[in-house]
Amino acid sequence: MENKTNLEVALKAAVKAGEKILEIYNDPNSDFSVEKKADNSPLTIADKISHTTIQHFLSDTEFPVLSEEGRSIEYPERKDWQNFWIVDPLDGTKEFIKKNGEFTVNIALAKNGKPVLGVIYVPVSKTLYFGNIGLGAFICENVSGEITFDSVLRKSEKLPKPKTTEKYFVVGSRSHMSPETEEYIDALKQKHAEIDIISKGSSLKICMVAEGIADEYPRFGPTMEWDTAAGHAIANAAGKKLWLTDLSEELAYNKENLLNPYFIVK
Missing domain, CATH: 3.30.540.10 (Fructose-1,6-Bisphosphatase, subunit A, domain 1)
Incomplete structure (x- = not known):
């Protein structure tokens, strides 16, 4: 520890x-x-x-x-x-x-x-x-x-709490979804019978995955390192990852450019 x-x-x-x-x-x-x-x-x-x-x-x-x-x-x-x-x-x-x-x-x-x-x-x-x-x-x-x-x-x-439903939950915006996010969620719909969107603000989006309320959170939009670092640590401690969108590796910190690439929490 x-x-x-x-x-x-x-x-x-x-x-x-x-x-x-x-x-x-x-x-x-x-x-x-x-x-x-x-x-x-x-x-x-x-x-x-x-x-x-x-x-x-x-x-x-x-x-x-x-x-x-x-x-x-x-x-x-x-x-x-x-x-x-x-x-x-x-x-x-x-x-x-x-x-x-x-x-x-x-x-x-x-x-x-x-x-x-x-x-x-x-x-x-x-x-x-x-x-x-x-x-x-x-x-x-x-x-x-x-x-x-x-x-x-x-x-x-x-955390995470036990999952109590077969429904697949994704964190995102119900009304202001980027085209990349819409495309990603459309692909998820091919894999899962029922998908529901959870809308949350701030770092609570990452917390929803760490908590087990949501299955994943795709982020195809700008964030800074301080937006994600605390949630990243909590998610990792709950057995989750903050992946780059190609799932090759996790986000890194203290980069020369503090802007994060797009990522997926799951």
Whole structure:
């Protein structure tokens, strides 16, 4: 199992950052009509306070941080990083602005280009996903306040959950599917008698596969490394993979270009 201390730090950081985001999200004075990139928008304020909160926790570890808020770190500075955190302080911009609750805090620890530890916290539902290869993957409900690794683990459920139906579930958008995704799902329909589409926001799409609710998630659209790293680690701990679309290998991290290629989670 990955160092328990690192996992505990990531758990605490994600929950505390999520609580800070929730204060802004639930503040009756927050104006969600403000343009999303404006410095005084609720989204921007929440993003920055989450980033600062997570940095406070992770600064106690020995590893550098690659974050969406700190994306300006040049490749020559980070190319030799062997161990590093990958953070998305607030994943799910559209979901945050729509106020549908499907946004997350994502924290991963990567070693030699592979995410080995992942934590995803859903502030609105207070749901926590976490895992690494040695420990496994877990979901814990109603998580808030002061926590420890042991207190969370005691009330967690191991993932994936047993499959209870023959129906084949695919994560995607019901209304805005790309042509590549439509083509991919049409091919799946030739293999499976009944397919249903699950629509989710942010990194929760990967969590649906790790949890066993969905069978796969094809992503034929742009994502960045911080969008997928935490979910990737959790999926791996649940026995799933984030494959390149030709199924030859999994996604790699700390690339010179931080944009991910298209991928399939299954």
